[in-house]
Amino acid sequence: MGNSKIDYGAVFRDGPSPTVLLDRDFIVAAANDACLRVSGKRPEEMIGKSVFDIFPSDPVDPKAEDSTLRDSLERVLETGEQGVVALQRQSEEVPDRPGVFKERYWSQVAAPVFGPDHRVEFIIHQAEEVTGFLQRLHRARHLAEAGDLAELEAMEQRIYARSRELQRFNDRLQQAHEQQRRISLSLQEAVERQRRFVSDVSHDLRNPLTGLQLRLEEALSDPQVDPNEVLHSVLRDAQRLNDLVCDLLELTSLDAHKAIPAEPVDLGGLVSEELRRHAFKHWALSCPDSGVVVSASRVRLTRLLANLLTNADRHASREIRVTVKAEPPDAVLEVVDDGPGVPPEERELVFERFHRSEEARRRDPGGTGLGLPISREIAESHGGTLTLADNPSGGARFVLRLPLAGDRQAGSGPPT
Structure with missing residues (x-):
């Protein structure tokens, strides 16, 4: 007895309960003899077909049980745990009596079959008729x-x-x-x-x-x-x-x-103040529109702008350009340098805390790697975004978008 080898294929075929083996797309890979007898179908009519096509919804009340079986099978795939479908009604048309249906009731169980990678590879679905x-x-x-x-x-x-x-x-x-x-x-x-x-x-x-x-x-x-x-x-x-x-x-x-109290802040005026306050190594060009106002914390926006300008000054070759304009419903501030720029695959990395590229470490060994992450979080805390965008002329191009304050959101540009 201990040396006998179990023929699992035969056990599956001869099982007393209607049973099908489904792949991950719920296509029938195998059906036992009991299932073929109950369904009245030949193997070629079942193998390779969707279980939902072989056993369609209840024609009398299609919405009542339509998603129950599918939900159960999908949960087995997601969780790798056995799923039970409680008593389910199925109406079948009586042969030679069109429009006349008889009711059958089934209790169903779906169990996972795991592959070598411990991922659900098949589902064994078994039904017991309780009619x-x-x-x-x-x-x-x-x-x-x-x-x-x-x-x-x-x-x-x-x-x-x-x-x-x-x-x-x-x-x-x-x-x-x-x-x-x-x-x-x-x-x-x-x-x-x-x-x-x-x-x-x-x-x-x-x-x-x-x-x-x-x-x-x-x-x-x-x-x-x-x-x-x-x-x-x-x-x-x-x-x-x-x-x-x-x-x-x-x-x-x-x-x-x-929360920090918000106030109307003129972005163009803030840029002018910051450029006057700091002595930059490179020539800073400013082209701000007037009257581009946002509702924000002046302290935090000043911190954000200072971080962007300091970063641009660190990497620029000759100059920095700062622009401010209204693109309703947003105010847009751009800080562009003419340095080596940031490869597209690294543009999100610069916003990770403590991330510092080799170039950044070489140019500023004392940096913290927190300036740009802080700047993005300040932007997002005000309902805006801060991204690194493409720059056809090379160099880094940081784009800050913040919601315009008040009635400027309805406008189409700076006031004349």
């Missing part, structure tokens, strides 16, 4: 005493109602399972993002702290070291630490969705 049971119950109703008739009728109705209730409960259970799975995946992603964030912060904080420690130890151990040189070096590391802490505080505020 005879319900018919016997119906006959017993007529034989029962008058006093028991109502009770038997109620019992028949309860059986069918409870089966449908079981199906609805199964559907809700599957939906809850899917929702729980999505929540679990979201939590896992959040934990992983937090882990990477803590790791990156620790690394970026360690570098200036290590520099501070080394310079101070060197100054204490060597009396010949120039104190001014040490102080300047320590000051640079302290400034880098301050920049990093300020960026982290800003990110914390943005992540917490802390």
Whole structure:
């Protein structure tokens, strides 16, 4: 007995319950003898056909059960778990009596068959007919005493109602399972993002702290070291630490969705102020339209613009161009440099926290890698977008879009 080999193909063919093997598209790959007998079909009429074409919806009430089986099969594919289709009614036209139907009732089970990659490869769908049971119950109703008739009728109705209730409960259970799975995946992603964030912060904080420690130890151990040189070096590391802490505080505020009072801000005026406030290494050209106003936090928009201008100045070869215009319903601000630009496949990476390209590290070893991510989050917190767009003349082209404030949204351009 222990050495005998089971012929699973024969077990499938000779099974007493109608059973079909479906592929992932619900096409019949095999049908056992019981299924062929019950359906009255030949193998060639079933193999390679959709199960929904072979066993169509109830012609008397097509909407009542139309999606029940499909939903069950799709859940088996998604979850890899067995699915139960409770009592299902099927009306069949009586041969030689057009328009006359008889009812049959089925209880069905769908189970997954996994492939070598642990992915659901096939589904075994098995049906048990319970029409005879319900018919016997119906006959017993007529034989029962008058006093028991109502009770038997109620019992028949309860059986069918409870089966449908079981199906609805199964559907809700599957939906809850899917929702729980999505929540679990979201939590896992959040934990992983937090882990990477803590790791990156620790690394970026360690570098200036290590520099501070080394310079101070060197100054204490060597009396010949120039104190001014040490102080300047320590000051640079302290400034880098301050920049990093300020960026982290800003990110914390943005992540917490802390509201900052909004006010009307003229984008063109803000650009002029920033260009006057900072001394840039490269020539900055400004072409802002007047009266392009958005409702926003002036402090945060100033931070966003300063980040874009600093980034452009870092990578430019000769000049920076800044434009502001109204494209209702948006205000559009562009910051363009004539540097090497960013390859299309890396344009989203620059908005990831702590991401710094080799070019950026070479041009500014002290950068935090947080300026552009902060800028995008500020834009999105105001209902806008910040993207890296194509630039036919080369260089990077950052495009900020924010909703226009007030009645400017209905206009078609700057006021004359």
